[in-house]
Amino acid sequence: MIKFWLVFFMVLSNGFYSTGAGMNNSTVPDSVNIGILYSFNTTIGRILQIALEAAIDDVNSDPSILGKTQLNILMQEDSKYRGFLSIAETLQLMAKRTVAIIGPQSTITAHVISHVANELQVPLLSFSATDPTLSPVQFPFFIRTAQNDLYMMTAIAELVAFYGWREVIAIFVDDDQGRNGIAALGDKLSERRCKISYKAPMTAEPTKEEITDVLVQVALAESRIIVLHTNTIWGPKIFSVAQNLGMMGTGYVWIATSFLTTLLDTASPLPPDEMQDIQGVVTLRMYTAETELKRRFVSRWKNLTRGNTSDGPMGLTAYCLYAYDTVWLLARAIDTFFKQGNRITFSNDSKLSELHGDNLHLDALNIFNEGNILRSCILGVNMTGVTGQVRYTSDCNLVNPAFEIVNVIGSGVRRIGYWSNHSGLSVVPPESLYSKPTNRSNQKLNPVIWPGDTVQKPRGWVFPNNGKRLKIGIPKRVSYREFVSQAPGTDVFKGFCIDVFLAAVNLLPYGVPYNFVPFGDGHSNPSNSELVRLITAGVYDAAVGDITITTERTKMVDFTQPFIESGLVVVTPVKKMESSAWAFLRPFTPLMWAVTAIFFLVVGAVVWILEHRLNDDFRGPPKKQVVTILWFSFSTMFFAHRENTVSTLGRLVLLIWLFVVLIINSSYTASLTSILTVQQLASPIKGIESLVNSHDRIGYLQGSFTRNYLIEELGIDESRLVPLTTPEETAKALKDGSHKGGVAAYIDERAYIELFLASRCDFTIVGQEFTRNGWGFAFPRDSPLAIDLSTAILELAENGDLQRIHDKWLLSRACLSQGAKLEVDRLNLKSFWGLYLVAGFACFLALFIYxxxxxxxxxxxxxxxxxxxxxxxxxxxxxxxxxxxxxxxxxxxxxxxxxxxxxxxxxxxxxxxxxxxxxxxx
CATH class of the missing domain: 1.10.8 (Helicase, Ruva Protein; domain 3)
Structure with a gap:
């Protein structure tokens, strides 16, 4: 019995010390096969190999992880990003019963072998395949152990929006990583009302001639904001060609993805000629927090790389740090896997075993039965590594994504700020902001030295130097040619709108090659709405003329700042009103006369009641008292009453009434003076309201937006509308009137009407403007030229040039000296009811108190x-x-x-x- 218990305790203690607490010696193997698939024959591959081997040694020498179980690393050379060979090499690793694979290095390979990983349930952990389309929904066994490119593209989009740029050009390698990264950039830019105006893809291994051709096309484009998304091999060659083409000078902005910081960190410093090619470039680096573990690892790096200096110094990149943490992440997950009592088993139940007679021997691939459990253990790890906190969110991305934003200056780089998914752009480390509420209202970056050694922010846009001249559509008007007109037999245009455009273009800091192209047949006024639509169709690059900015048109194009205000007004024929013997009655309406007379009598009676018992002036026989009331009432109109008031209430009522009389007398005098001294014009139409309610015919300018506005907005029947072309035709139609085949009124924009009335004094404007519009120059959507011309128009307005151009073309006013005006409205009760209300209330209150x-x-x-x-x-x-x-x-x-x-x-x-x-x- 004693021998039995002795043997039992020996076995138990042997199992405890060999596997660690909580592990069963019968289920925990001595070693676990881990595959690593990377291209170790490149400079970056070699330093990644150093980081991976250091992590494996640290894990295997740490008894707190995995006990006595060792990580057995099976390294397979990823054949220089070759897709098919990488797939074959991955299959070789999986045939060796690996429970997980660290890699691959290439996104192309990751897309393909992720399907195999799903089938065999072997987790793939990659810190370099950062393509955002490698979704955990489609590829549940692909686990990204570095930051997703989606966040890097978000950072670039916020950087572009921060500096106020609207369009960028994307240069990228035309593979899965390049295309999908740029697609994510386009989505993030559109969220901030920006866009990629031109995409310049290149083959995976472009020649110098191909790079040159691509960059020449980029140089001919409008935007000067260039986002370069490539790899460490071809990035320097692209910058070298750009330098030779003069594209690294003033005015350009180059934003490089993280490949450039990887290159700079790997072989810092670069050769002087390569550093000269990238001066002023802004690039991003995956941010890793300054932890104690990171500082210790950085101090170890020189010892780890000693003896590997055949290609020069080996710097420590962010990918090295993520590679080191990837091994520890996997080790902790396997440790948790064993502590849960799981075993590692493989089975040959795969559908690959059904492929008989093939020479590829795919039936050698086995399914990792516990792959799903290990995957869950990996995603459940929460540790602090050399990169900071390592923990996964519900969408299988690492928490707290952040990037450093650096600027290449001289022989090195300078950090200008940070980007984090929590706080956006800032100049303080992201970890100091995680404990604070999200606040993106105070975005800030340090100053940047841009290409060309300038600190002034580039405008980001120039007029394209591709030899193409803008085709600017000009409406070929047949009326009101003071605004736009074409010299007969020539291509020369002149007029108010043309002069404003030329003056604004002369203020631009760059040249604008253009050609004026007439639009219209020359026999009738063209439709400006159709001209604007042709811009969206690509027929014209812009439109200049008397083009009204309307809601419908702004949905199609962008307009500049309005250079003239012009709302719709109503014009009618008028007749002169001669003075008559009864002109003195015209200032007041009949109701106003009646109410005023009644109030005179009421106030006289109230004062008599209040004064009768105290004042002898208001006593006597009944006949005398009636006469007294009438005389006192109407004599207050001229402040000529001779009866004195002695009671307090009577004086109060009289004081208020005399104030009312003062206002009425003043208004009457002013209105009568205007009637008798200024020539009056009469019209049966008082404004747009009376015109809409009538059944008269209405004229409008052919080709203008007025017709649609009257039908759609005011509900006027189309049969009442008459298109008119010239001012002469308009004048004749107004004189004939609606009953003789003409029109009762004419509706047009004020700018036209001012010219129309300059020499036609028998017509006038009635009512007020019932729309508020302006004229502007039309350009395609998001055209930077529209923004620059708007600034130029504002400058013209501020320095007075816009007014001088206006006076040159539109200052003829022949009828202004005649002093004629439309008949003024008669004074009615609604203008004085407040005064009468106060007087009536005073009378009532005095009688009540009395x-x-x-x-x-x-x-x-x-x-x-x-x-x-x-x-x-x-x-x-x-x-x-x-x-x-x-x-x-x-x-x-x-x-x-x-x-x-x-x-x-x-x-x-x-x-x-x-x-x-x-x-x-x-």
Whole structure:
């Protein structure tokens, strides 16, 4: 029995110390096969190999990880990115019963072998295949252990938007990594209202001639913002050709993806000629936090690379750090896998075993039965590595993606800021912002030295130098040629709009080659809407002329800043109104006259009531009192009333009424003066409202947007609209009138109408402008030329040149000196109802207070009457009480007071006499 327990404890202790706590010696192997597939015959491949081997040695020498289980590394050479050979090499690794593969290096290979990994359930861990389309939904066993290119493209898009650029050119290698990365960049740019204006793909191994041809096409394009997405092999060659073509000078902006920082970190410094080719370039580097583990690893790097200096110094790149963490990530996941009691088993149940008679021996590939469990363990790891926190989100991307933004200057680089998915662009390390709320309102970067050794931000756009001249459509008008006209028999255009365009173009800091192309048949005014549509169709590159900026047109093209304001107005024929004997009645409407007269009488009556008991001027026979009321009422109009008011309420009412009279007199005088001294013009149409409600015919300028506006916005029947072409035709139609085949009114833009009325004084504008439009020059969507010309137009307005051009073409005003104007509206009650309301309220309030005072005095007087009556038979009846009240109201207040005193004395005397008689009787 003792021997049994001794053997048991020996076996138990041997299992514990050999496998670690929680592991069963019978299920945990001595070694686990891990495949590594990278191209180790390149400079970058060799330094990655150093980082991977260092990580494997550290894992195998750490007893806290995997116990005594060793990671057995099977390295397979990835044949210089060759797709098919890489696939074959991957299959060789999988045939060796590897539980996971670190690699591949190429995105092309990753796309293909991810299908094999799905079938065999072998996790692929890659820190270099950063293509954003390698989705965990399609490829669940592909696990990216570095930052996704989607975040790098987001950083570039935010960088472009930060500097206010709108278009970029993308140069990329035409493979999966290049195409998909640029597609992600286009999506992120569009979210910020930017775009890729030109894509310049190159083959995987381009020749110098091909690179030159691509860059020549780029140089001929408009945008000067170039995003280069390639690899460390071809990137320097592209920059060298660009330098020879003069594309690394002032005005250009080069934004390189992380390949450039990888190249600089690997072999820093580069040869002087290569450094000279990339001066001013802005590039990105995957950001790794400054942890203690990172500092220790950086200090070890020189010892690790000692003896590997055949190709020069080997720098430490971000990919080396991610390669080191990838091994530790996998080791911790395998450790968790074993601690959960799992075993590593393979089976040959794959559909590949069904392929009989093939010479590829695909049946040698086995399924890793526990691959799904290991995948879950990998995605569940939460550790701190040399790159910072290593943890996966729900979408299988590493947490806290961030990039450094660096600027190539001199013999090195200078960090200008950071980008993180949490806070955007900033000048402080991202980890210091993770604990704070997301705030993208304060984006900031340090100054940049751009190509050409300048600190001034490039405009990012120039006029394309491709020999193509802009085709600018010019409406060929037949009316109002002061705005746009073509000299007969020539290609020369002139007019107000042409002069504004030429003056604005002269202010641009670059030349604009263009040709004016007439649009229209010369017999009728062309449709400006059709001219704008032809810009979207590519027939014209721009349109210059009297083109109104409307909602419909802004949906098709971009307009410059308006260079003239011009809303729609109504023009009608008018007749002169001669003065008459009854002209003095015209300032007020009949209702206004009636209400004013009523208020004169009401105020006179109220003042009489308030003054009657106190003021002798308002007393006397009834006939005299009526005359007094009438005289006092109307004499206040001229402030000539001779009766004085003595009561406080009467004075208050009179004061308010005299203020009302003052306003009415002033308004009447002003209106009558205008009627008698200024020539008046009469028209039955008062504005657009009265015109819409009528059934008269309406004229409009042929080819303008007015027709659609009247039909769609105002609901006017199309049968009422008459197109007119020339000012002469318009004048004749207005004179004939709607009943004689003409029009009752003409609707057009104010700019045209001002010219029309300059020499035609028998027409006038009625009402106000009922639209607010302006004229602008039209360009295709997102055209930088529209923005630059808008700035030039504003400069013309500020320095006065725009007004001088306006005066040159449009300052003829023959009718302005005649002083004619449309009949003014008569003064109506709605302009004065507030004054009348105040006066009426004052009268009502005064009468109310007066009535209360009277009732109090009468009550006191009536009580005294009752006390003075010796017997009940002497008390008044109801009818006598009314007569007493009326006589009391008619009696002067002084008389009432005097009589009250006399009665009081009589009562005292009566009581004294009564007392004496009683004494005598006693």
């Amino acid at each position: 009535l209360i005072q009277i009732m109090r005095q009468y009550k006191k007087h009536y009580s005294e009457e009752l006390e003075s009556s010796p017997s009940p038979s002497q008390q008044s009846s109801g009818s006598s009480r009314v007569r007493t009240f009326m006589s009391f109201v008619d009696e002067k207040e002084e008389d009432v007071k005097n009589r009250s005193k006399r009665r009081q004395m009589e009562r005292i005397s009566y009581r004294s006499n009564d007392g004496g008689s009683s004494s005598a009787m006693c």
